[in-house]
């Protein structure tokens with residue numbers, strides 16, 4: 001059974017705090033009023049309280065008795081007054097003088113006869129006194145036993161350190177309650193003390209100080225309720241010889257006979273005694289001779305019946321006590337000297353209060369720790385060095401610097417830069433800004449997950465791989481026919497029944513060696529892939545019709561192949577034709593730097609007929625020969641890497657892609673990444689539609705299992721697992737989003753930044769594509785530009801052609817990082833859009849000199865980029881009117897943008913600029929108009945120009961000032 005503190009308090013009619021204090025003093029572990037107390041502790045507490053009450057009652061009773069005695073003039077008084085007369089009156093056995101050193105009022109009347117112990121006490125053994133210490137007790141100076149005390153049994157023989165410190169000064173806290181072992185418990189025997197209440201071990205029902213059996217000696221004063229205790233033994237007390245033999249209900253210290261053992265009570269302070277309850281005992285404090293303010297326990301001599309004790313009553317008030325007990329003439333001097341003065345008492349009291357407060361605090365908040373240093377040190381925790389990876393937004397930089405974005409924006413304003421929180425700062429700006437705020441910046445390019453690192457192969461693992469061939473040439477020269485001829489010629493018997501699929505590439509075998517053909521004739525795919533960084537072609541087959549010779553697209557193809565540094569094999573086709581002139585073709589080729597072998601050059605030229613399947617084998621052998629010279633090798637024993645040749649979304653199969661493996665071997669079940677697509681390869685088929693389980697270097701296969709359709713030209717990699725594949729593609733998607741959000745196409749080289757790039761060493765060669773209205777202009781421009789080459793940069797016209805600037809020109813420029821110069825030509829709409837998309841710098845001139853000057857200025861950093869031509873609209877000439885006074889007026893339909901009256905115009909015919917001049921009139925019907933929007937008709941008159949024709953395009957353009965950026 002347990003009970004909570006507050007319930008117990010209620011039961012005892014005490015406050016919870018009081019109960020807690022008592023319990024804590026008893027050694028019971030209670031934390032607060034809700035703590036539970038077990039029955040044993042409850043009983044102990046109750047016993048304690050009960051004992052206190054009884055003691056109080058006894059004290060009251062005793063005081064009354066004392067008063068009575070005092071009034072009537074007791075024997076004891078008389079004894080005190082004249083101790084020598086006492087034996088005559090009271091004791092039957094006179095005691096020699098000086099033996100009653102214990103000058104306690106109650107004592108004096110007791111010894112009516114000789115008490116063996118009395119005599120023996122100071123000098124000899126005191127058989128019954130067990131509560132006495134033999135060790136020095138500071139407060140007990142009056143009666144030190146001088147010799148062995150036979151009745152003293154519970155005492156330690158050695159020094160008892162704890163016994164001595166108490167009585168002299170205030171003893172603030174209750175000390176009778178041991179909270180732990182108290183080695184030096186004083187006054188108590190070290191043997192079993194059944195009735196002692198200082199030992200809070202539980203109820204001691206039987207104890208009352210009176211042993212039930214023979215009591216070997218006095219054993220200290222119980223503090224708890226000792227119902228039976230009154231100092232009267234219940235049984236014989238052999239050593240207590242000065243006592244009455246029978247029960248002494250009211251034992252009050254008046255022994256009927258000598259009590260040899262009872263005399264051991266010190267008169268002085270008994271410091272170690274602590275068995276007193278803690279309850280308020282108003283009168284308490286005046287006990288003993290030694291002032292023991294904290295003393296709350298009953299001294300050994302404090303037995304209810306023992307009224308004559310000491311100089312100060314322990315129960316009654318000092319005044320009462322003193323009144324009851326007149327000063328004894330035999331009080332030893334030393335005891336008196338120990339009475340502390342008022343100052344000491346005050347100090348002691350203060351100290352006691354402090355300790356009590358501390359204890360209360362501990363009880364209230366046992367876990368609360370005192371605050372040692374509540375003040376916190378303010379430390380600057382902002383980093384002094386940060387690492388960034390390229391550009392960084394203001395917000396992210398602020399976060400890295402542990403600053404507020406507002407602080408950075410403010411600092412940027414101080415630096416003259418207006419920025420928003422999301423604005424991207426380039427590394428330089430970020431570094432300067434951070435430096436202004438005391439932070440150093442380290443720009444470290446982060447290894448992006450989006451980029452897959454190339455595996456470097458050991459040269460000894462490399463083996464020969466089939467060459468990858470692209471067929472290029474002018475329109476109708478027979479590219480498709482040649483590819484078909486090769487394919488059909490070299491289809492083996494076993495493959496004949498196979499369903500030939502168009503997967504963008506295929507392989508043929510000749511003399512046990514394979515050749516891979518990209519099944520997309522023309523240089524469009526070739527340049528597109530090159531523009532994406534994919535260089536899959538090992539050898540270019542240039543098809544030139546023997547009856548037609550070199551044509552513009554032939555030249556383009558030559559230049560594309562040269563720019564890609566791909567060896568060219570010439571297939572002079574249609575030799576079956578009567579008007580075929582292969583020699584003429586060879587002759588023309590020399591103009592483009594291609595000198596055939598038989599003429600001493602290194603260009604292989606094979607006369608073939610796709611139609612008649614002539615020399616196809618010879619052509620293939622030449623391909624193998626060139627491949628051998630190129631030492632085309634790859635390691636087949638590694639994870640596959642390659643390029644997406646073609647890709648589409650198949651209704652049944654989902655995303656499918658033709659992949660040309662360039663290194664390693666692709667297996668079913670491999671996890672691959674291509675651009676932002678990834679997936680586990682579920683199935684692979686070759687160009688014949690056969691399912692294959694693996695694809696080695698240079699083998700084209702169609703794969704299924706990718707998450708989405710990748711773009712042609714995307715690199716294709718096998719990675720360790722799908723998790724990594726997901727991470728890579730996620731990173732790529734994130735990069736793509738950033739790129740899209742920037743809406744900023746990666747600008748290739750341009751004349752504006754040419755000088756800077758030359759200075760930075762980024763450009764050592766300026767690639768230029770020239771398109772002009774006539775070949776003569778192309779050549780003139782080419783020669784002039786070549787002369788601009790300097791030691792720092794070489795001008796390299798990679799391609800020149802006649803006619804409008806087309807998409808192929810743009811792709812070539814993009815792939816080769818070239819600038820396009822157009823002289824008297826315009827880009828077609830497709831080319832213009834592609835140029836914007838690819839970031840190709842496209843410049844149009846009407847005067848060759850202007851083009852040369854611009855390139856020259858750009859190379860020397862003197863190009864004035866402050867004005868830029870902006871085309872505001874285009875109109876198609878639908879009808880031409882001859883107006884007598886106004887000249888020729890072009891009736892037009894605005895097809896693009898708007899035609900503005902103040903704009904300059906140029907007339908374009910078949911992609912060639914016919915005229916450039918000033919608009920003379922702009923009319924909407926008969927009215928003059930400032931501008932005419934797209935979809936409306938208008939009449940346009942051009943100053944000093946009447947040669948406009950139906951079908952011409954009139955382009956309106958303005959010169960806009962370009963704001964220079966720092």
Ligand SMILES: Nc1nc2c(ncn2[C@@H]2O[C@H](COP(=O)(O)OP(=O)(O)OP(=O)(O)O)[C@@H](O)[C@H]2O)c(=O)[nH]1
Nearest residue numbers: 474475476477478479480481573574609610611612
């Ligand atoms: N006589 C003869 N005609 C051929 C030969 N090769 C192709 N032709 C013919 O030339 C024409 C064009 O052939 P294609 O193979 O379509 O030429 P291409 O270069 O693929 O043409 P585009 O796809 O338009 O660029 C066809 O009518 C073919 O029959 C050949 O070796 N001899």
